[in-house]
Amino acid sequence: MKPRPAVTAWRVNLDSFFASGHNVYIYLNPGIDRFVFIPSDLDLSFGGYFPFGSPDQQAELGLTHPYPGENKLLDRLLAIADVSDKYQ
Numbered sequence: 001m002k003p004r005p006a007v008t009a010w011r012v013n014l015d016s017f018f019a020s021g022h023n024v025y026i027y028l029n030p031g032i033d034r035f036v037f038i039p040s041d042l043d044l045s046f047g048g049y050f051p052f053g054s055p056d057q058q059a060e061l062g063l064t065h066p067y068p069g070e071n072k073l074l075d076r077l078l079a080i081a082d083v084s085d086k087y088q
């Protein structure tokens with residue numbers, strides 16, 4: 001099973017690469033020559049990361065913008081139609 005960034009968004013896990021840029025391992029899988037994101041430390045999922053607002057505020061985040069403010073890498077990736085289609 002491959003970890004999916006959309007699952008991280010669904011879990012409202014802002015203590016991740018979406019907002020804080022940590023709690024993820026990035027592995028270059030030589031078998032497929034692609035990077036694989038492996039999440040770790042999921043204890044603040046489901047709106048439990050209070051520096052980014054209450055759980056109700058965090059629940060308002062969506063799959064196409066699963067982080068507060070901006071994330072240049074994700075904004076640029078999701079602006080690519082093919083990447084956005086695969087993500088969604």
